[in-house]
Amino acid sequence: MTRAARVAIIVAMVIVAFWIARAQGPAGPRSAETTPRLADGTPNLGRVAGEKGVWNVPYIQNMGMRIPGPDKTTAVQRAAAAAAAARAAGAGARGAGGGPLGGGEGAAGGARGGSKAEPDVPFLPWSRGVYDYNSRNNSKYDPEGYCLPPGGPRLMATPYPMEIIQQPEHKRILMIFEGATHIWREIYMDGRPHPQGDELNPTYLGHSVGRWEGDALVVDVVGFNENSWLDYYGHPHTDLLHVVEKFTRPDKGTLRYEAIIDDPGAYSKPWTVTWDIPWRPNAELTEYICQENNRYQRRLTDDFGEPVFGSGH
Amino acid sequence: MRMQPFAAAGIALLLAVVPVVAHHSFSAEFDANKPFKHTGVVTKVEWQNPHTLFYLDITDDATKKVTNWAFEMGSPNGLMRNGWTRNTLKIGDVVTVEGSLARDGTPYGNARSVVLASSGKRLFADSSQGATP
Numbered sequence: 322m323t324r325a326a327r328v329a330i331i332v333a334m335v336i337v338a339f340w341i342a343r344a345q346g347p348a349g350p351r352s353a354e355t356t357p358r359l360a361d362g363t364p365n366l367g368r369v370a371g372e373k374g375v376w377n378v379p380y381i382q383n384m385g386m387r388i389p390g391p392d393k394t395t396a397v398q399r400a401a402a403a404a405a406a407a408r409a410a411g412a413g414a415r416g417a418g419g420g421p422l423g424g425g426e427g428a429a430g431g432a433r434g435g436s437k438a439e440p441d442v443p444f445l446p447w448s449r450g451v452y453d454y455n456s457r458n459n460s461k462y463d464p465e466g467y468c469l470p471p472g473g474p475r476l477m478a479t480p481y482p483m484e485i486i487q488q489p490e491h492k493r494i495l496m497i498f499e500g501a502t503h504i505w506r507e508i509y510m511d512g513r514p515h516p517q518g519d520e521l522n523p524t525y526l527g528h529s530v531g532r533w534e535g536d537a538l539v540v541d542v543v544g545f546n547e548n549s550w551l552d553y554y555g556h557p558h559t560d561l562l563h564v565v566e567k568f569t570r571p572d573k574g575t576l577r578y579e580a581i582i583d584d585p586g587a588y589s590k591p592w593t594v595t596w597d598i599p600w601r602p603n604a605e606l607t608e609y610i611c612q613e614n615n616r617y618q619r620r621l622t623d624d625f626g627e628p629v630f631g632s633g634h
Numbered sequence: 635m636r637m638q639p640f641a642a643a644g645i646a647l648l649l650a651v652v653p654v655v656a657h658h659s660f661s662a663e664f665d666a667n668k669p670f671k672h673t674g675v676v677t678k679v680e681w682q683n684p685h686t687l688f689y690l691d692i693t694d695d696a697t698k699k700v701t702n703w704a705f706e707m708g709s710p711n712g713l714m715r716n717g718w719t720r721n722t723l724k725i726g727d728v729v730t731v732e733g734s735l736a737r738d739g740t741p742y743g744n745a746r747s748v749v750l751a752s753s754g755k756r757l758f759a760d761s762s763q764g765a766t767p
Contacts, residue, residue: 458662459660459661459662460659461662465658466658466659468684476663480684526756603663607711607714607715608711609683609709609712610683610684611683611684611709612684613682613683613684614682614683614684615684617658617663617686620663
């Protein structure tokens with residue numbers, strides 16, 4: 322290896338370590354400001370009066386890597402810690418702690434391990450097959466690539482900033498998203514139940530009712546259609562999907578997100594995913610309209626070489 | 635490949651800090667194992683969602699044949715967060731672009747960074763690659 326290449330690798334490792342530490346590590350001094358609160362003491366999940374700021378949603382590509390284990394850490398956190406430990410142990414230990422689940426987030430060259438690499442995801446046989454298919458074709462048919470909205474937890478995993486706007490006087494909370502399709506969701510805080518039977522219309526974002534449990538905003542969501550994936554890697558879901566989300570703000574700089582994915586149509590038992598979303602002070606949302614000129618749809622061909630979206634009538 | 639240490643470190647930096655914007659599957663269209671670095675003359679800029687595209691006339695050093703290439707970047711909002719405006723690239727500008735080639739072998743690539751020859755300024759292209767495999 323040339324000296325130049327060694328320099329490049331060392332620089333990259335240091336930067337990546339810093340980046341991971343900043344994105345996932347315990348809150349540093351910068352973000353250690355206490356949780357802001359509304360006048361009535363409820364945690365403020367949005368801006369402080371007079372300030373700007375947005376939630377800088379990270380790119381969570383594979384929720385199979387975000388399942389907390391018995392020690393409450395996720396595979397991504399364990400891999401980052403192991404890599405840091407390996408670096409601390411010296412160059413000879415390079416890679417000793419790596420190898421996250423046979424090609425998870427950040428794997429190079431498109432190598433993806435599919436369902437076999439994710440023992441913690443309780444696949445049913447059909448969802449396992451669909452997931453492996455999506456793994457093999459590199460998520461070619463991802464609905465977000467068609468400019469369709471993310472549904473469920475993927476709203477908090479699609480890397481465009483978002484804001485949470487609390488309106489206690491209206492007994493609702495609004496979440497507005499710059500991407501993937503410039504959408505908003507309304508969380509009813511007035512104690513209403515979900516609509517029943519045919520009154521529950523299947524939609525991309527589902528029907529959300531929320532409540533406060535201590536300092537946690539707990540949102541119960543049902544009524545999803547089947548047009549979205551749970552994540553970029555292509556974990557499927559059905560219209561039986563029921564998501565319970567928990568939002569907390571342990572300090573001003575951090576939104577902790579947790580979601581229980583309960584879909585008996587696709588998984589044998591509920592599974593939980595979690596990650597942190599950093600606050601980006603002084604930032605504002607801007608316009609992003611995915612549908613403007615999506616050439617990907619024009620180029621996309623199916624497994625038989627035919628245009629997915631047809632030549633049109 | 636012979637590479638200056640600082641150039642190599644610069645590329646490592648790019649790989650590490652590029653902000654990520656997702657749209658379609660990066661891996662389905664582009665091959666992260668096929669990096670490129672091309673210099674050419676801007677012929678067209680399409681400042682639009684979900685991806686801004688720009689086109690370069692690139693002359694092959696050996697054959698002198700000129701090919702018009704297309705390069706995909708992020709969306710205007712993401713590019714503006716990275717210091718771009720709709721007038722950053724002008725027709726006739728000479729630029730050097732780095733990124734990943736399309737899998738289908740056409741003269742098309744995903745741009746990760748662009749350097750303007752006139753100023754030497756390097757701008758990140760808000761690539762959809764980022765940490766995507």
